[in-house]
Amino acid sequence: MTLTLVHHSPCSPALYGAMAATVACAQNAVLMHLPIAFDSTQGADRVQMVASSGSLVPSGLLWYERLTDRQIEAASDPQAIIARAGECDVVVPWDDAHQLSATLQTLVEQAEAAGVSVCHLTVRDDHDSWYLQDQHGRPTAHGRWSRDASGRWMKVDSRPSTASDLALLRVALVGAEADQKDVYPATLAALADAADACGLEMQVRFVDPQSLDVQALADVDGIVLPGGSDMNNVPGQIRAARHGLLSGTPVLGLCLGMQSMTTALAQSLPGLEQANMAEAAPDAPIKSFVPMAGLPGLEEHRLGDRRLSFKVAATEQRFQSHPVIRCNHRFFLNPDLVDPLETAGMIITATDATGQVVDAMAWPHHVFYQGMQGHPEQCSTAGKPHPLIEDFMRAAMTSSAPPSVVEDEATR
Template sequence: MIKSIYCVLFFRYLPSLAAMKYILVTGGVISGIGKGIISSSIGTILKSCGLHVTAIKIDPYINIDAGTFSPYEHGEVFVLDDGGEVDLDLGNYERFLDIRLIRDNNITTGKIYQAVINKERRGDYLGKTVQVVPHITDAIQEWVMKQARISVDDDGVEPQVCVIELGGTVGDIESMPFIEAFRQFQFKHEYIIHDPVVLFFRWDHSTSMFCQKTKPTQNSVRELRGLGLSPDLIMCRCATVLETSVKEKISMFCHVEPTQVICVQDVSSVYRVPLLLEDQGVVDYFCQRLNLPVEMRSRKMLTKWKEMADRSDKLLEQVSIALVGKYTKLSDSYTSVIKALEHSALAINYKLDVKYIDSADLETSTLKEEPVKYHEAWQKLCSAHGVLVPGGFGVRGTEGKMLAINWARKQNKPFLGVCLGMQLAVCEFARNVLGWEDANSTEFNPESKHPVVIDMPEHNPGQLGGTMRLGRRRTIFTTRDSVLRKLYGDVEHVDERHRHRFEVNPELKHHFAKEGLHFVGQDVEGERMEVIELQDHCYFVGVQYHPEFTSRPIKPSPPYFGLLLAAAGKLQSYLAKGCQINIGVWLLVILVKN
């Protein structure tokens, strides 16, 4: 089966690199085929040429942002430094390019219409009739051009190339204003490269195999050309390498050279996608069309990616982590969590095995109704080397999560609780160690006599969207003996991203410390509990923030890194060696040795 990604590149062809270049990646006949990874890989290739790259994700839905989505709808909600709740693809951009984006790098139909309506209410259109064309399309173009020039690096340098991913599929009613906006946009820039993504497949009953068929690609390209966008590069997502005859047929009917038909077949890891594009001459194509000087083709970044991909393929030892959550039927619900685990496993030269466990399956109610499912869930938990309880919302499955936490605490199994996972660890400890049988969060039991987790009214004014404690906040370590502090490099404070409405009740913290559960990290004001650690345990850590959002392939998140070290039995030796202070440098040393 082949799926293709239509990628449109807009740029001004000038000898100087000062002019902004734009790359638009669009979809074909179906969505969810990897446009985000393709866009991130294109950015990685351009960054390897020494360019400053930024990225924009366009989502045609009317929602203002992704904050109120169910994870089963669009996957996880990714949180940025400024508190923006955005599409998970922005997480791919940040991880691949090692940049920090802001909320306006995620454009939605809701944001565009809201901006235009606000201008109309102010009278900015001077009594004109406000229409999709030109007002909505102009607003889209203005937003893109403005956002593309905002620095995403710490050095404050303005980006030179902006990769734009347009979500959805060709022909969607929701996408039409954006397609029209970019049809107009291409005439403001002298050169355009368009990369469509299409679908090739047909089930051959005689051989029970998928055959590579080009008709869906032809139809998709025909429709795009009818809307005013013509492809320059066609990136084909497929299970196996694209046959030469198929490439030639696409070339003939889609008006591109065979070298402009790029095959992105299934590979062992996402680290190989930029390498796959490089092997097919995409770097040289970009350098030629973007008029990049030869000396800028350093390729150092791609060398790093090749080393990571090669190491990932050669891993033999395996470490398993039980992910106990509410949305385990869709792995995209925990994309950043899985990536953070992968980064950490790669750092210690282990292959990651994630055991997905629906927390509700661990509860006694499941034992009565579906005993097989109950025993399978517990078998997965008991066979794992470590336990992770990620963030989430709602009461369903919370008792099962606390059962998993209780098991990890009693069995001295490495445990990491993130956001809700930390809050439930406090509830479990209160119930089973302090003896407060009804201890709970007011989110689940407002009438509890022992509300160990309470809400933050100032962040919950009656609306769901954008009303939580969001974005980058500082956590102060209160003791030098903290395991997590050592993993962070013995720093006094860390800045991590938050997304929560509830917090541990600070008035009750002294009860926990007496029994060995210490709050070793607090916010700047000392009012909110940010990090918990259990003494006399191999690794029992909870964090109120979401460290997975800032994890990088060569700089894994310290809380996840500690979990994997403990699960592999290497934490104590690592701590004894001083933690190497800089995890990134330590990893680069490992890369060189391998």
């Protein structure tokens, strides 16, 4: 059996493990990874890919799941990797800039002592296409890889030609462009999967929530509020959701985005104007989302794959190919707000197994205003987009961009 070390240094969180994934795919090998410490300057969501077992791993390891249809595991120590390499071929990504050289030395020494063959490959970047060299500096047979406009990895010689007669869909992704491309690539890739399934050409407009001008949303066909751990994004996400409510523009919320859009909805109701999320606004007089910690039957931090409990038959039918969602959250919809929101018309389409955590919601008085507490973008692949994201695309496609309705700041 062979242990293949794929050296890629330095690399962004969105690239970490990507070329190693192509090797694992080509060799039908298992990808394992050692702990890595990206510094905080590389984005709040640098380690936000959720393993099905419940571990958080570098966001670039998404590509292993997308390319191989296998689930990524939690980080391993050298001993566990050597033990696995004694059973099957193993590929391990390595970044000298963010991992300790002593760990690599230990891994290589233990592999050789155990009789495991060690192969070193190095990633080379040639004008935004990547290829591998062996220990002698020769290109390998793995070919050249690049990313399409949505960041999805594919072989250079297998990239499909773009049809020129596809309908154009303009989507506002309310997140900083660098974060969505170089830190956490799952949302952009999942949107592209859905656009492909709908036969659309997607044009993404990145709208930074920390400097959001609602004029940037005036002519788009749909608005996406992504997940994330940076609470500084929440005020801008809420404003974007409010714009979607006022203008009739389809809105999709993912994890944090669902919390923001539900909060915007609550703020539109009499008596709940001051509602806000406890994590983002601890001093808010009314908390729209509150911690799960200490509550009977709930986890403090909900991580990993969780089966949805559907409350609407049509939703269950639509999601039959994706009945499980990846979760990564500590806050949930305040139970005290469920009744006023449902009375106003909000529909809870899915919950957790206990019925306490709202996992999916919809506002039926709108062409599409739906969100999910988990991460459907991490459950999407080319050719098999998540149904919630595909439905958003179809709604945006069929509802032409509405007349601009720009929020009057003086009234808020």
